[in-house]
Ligand SMILES: [Fe+2]
């Protein structure tokens with residue numbers, strides 16, 4: 001299994017979490033529930049972004065030229081993290097709901113851009129041996145013991 005496939009699987013779970021917050025709960029959430037969902041999304045997104053940076057972006061960097069999408073992707077990670085860190089300080093329910101919906105929209109677009117602009121190239125650029133080795137490191141970091 002390649003590192004791109006592992007991270008794509010994480011996106012699939014993030015999309016499920018985005019859908020849950022957007023469709024099932026947001027219209028009837030209390031302020032504390034909005035804050036709680038924002039905290040859970042923050043934990044999931046930060047964990048994903050940090051592993052992605054370490055195990056995909058950093059190894060890919062030497063293969064890419066000056067004009068590459070990684071700086072933009074890292075900037076989006078920071079923007080999403082900052083927005084989610086700010087959300088618990090919003091005490092008006094409608095503003096907190098709108099803020100959470102906005103972050104989800106931004107994060108969903110970010111993930112789709114990564115899939116198109118980064119994940120699709122990763123295995124070709126890194127080669128399958130390196131991609132598999134990085135995936136093994138991902139498995140260790142995620143506590144998965146029986147990947148192969
Ligand atoms: Fe990302």
Ligand SMILES: [Fe+2]
Pocket residue numbers: 007011048052111114
């Ligand atoms: Fe990602």
